[in-house]
Amino acid sequence: MNGKTRNTKQHILDIGYQLVLTKGFTGMGLSELLKSADVPKGSFYHYFASKEQFGAVLVEQYFARHLAAMQQIFAQPNLSNYDRLLQYWQKWLQHNSADCPHGRCLVVKLASEVADLSEAMRQAFLVGTEQIISTLTGALEQGQRCGEYQLSDTRHCAEVLYNLWLGASLLVKIRLDDSSLQHALQATAQLLGKQH
Structure with a gap:
């Protein structure tokens, strides 16, 4: 090309x-x-062969960018694993706040709209969300190995956190304020509270 x-x-x-x-x-x-x-x-x-294929490529590209941003945060050498994870969620809050006119999370914006209409787009969302959860799981496992926190199941914790933040981002659109994201940040900090 x-x-x-x-x-x-x-x-x-x-x-x-x-x-x-x-x-x-x-x-x-x-x-x-x-x-x-x-x-x-x-x-x-x-x-693009169709609008549907365009949509699938759009979703794939969104996740590629999101994952690259995650990797950049999680690769910072001067932060603890705990602080890297909280920084990721703080950035999520900034990019999905009520001040962003249309929000930035394509999963919140489109997943329920297109999942029943386009199998190609549903699959793109499935692959992308799985990659995010797997990346979060890896970050949690790294923190666990360093003794920063104790989690019985890092994969389960990653899913719970991702679900929490997706739900909080959806509530921003309904409430037109950031209270749900602030609550999600507090709950995340409590869940990942460092072991002393």
Whole structure:
């Protein structure tokens, strides 16, 4: 793929991401996407076989970016494992707060909307959420090995935390405030409370 091709495809994905955050997947018309991206219909179908395939690629790219950001946080050498995990959740809070006009979590925005409509997108969400939970599990195991906390089941804890934060992010959209995220941060700190 040459530079121009990659740039055009990425431009369509970037514009689509912003539209999806605002309008949802079904609410974003293809003609609106093409007009906003200033590309002809043929260009879209050159890169994507369908709107559904475009959606699956959008979801995959979202998770790739999210996972890269997680890895960057968890690789910081001067922080304890506990502090790295709390930093990850603090960043989650910042990016999903009521101050963000449409929120940033694509799982909260789209998963319930598209899971019944598109198997390809449901699978992309399934793979991506599993990768996040596995990455969290690895971070918890590392902290456990260092003796920072005692957890009977790191995988279970990772799932509980991810579920907690997804639910809290959804409540932000309903309540239009950050109280649920603040409660999630407190519950996370308590759950991961360092052993002394």
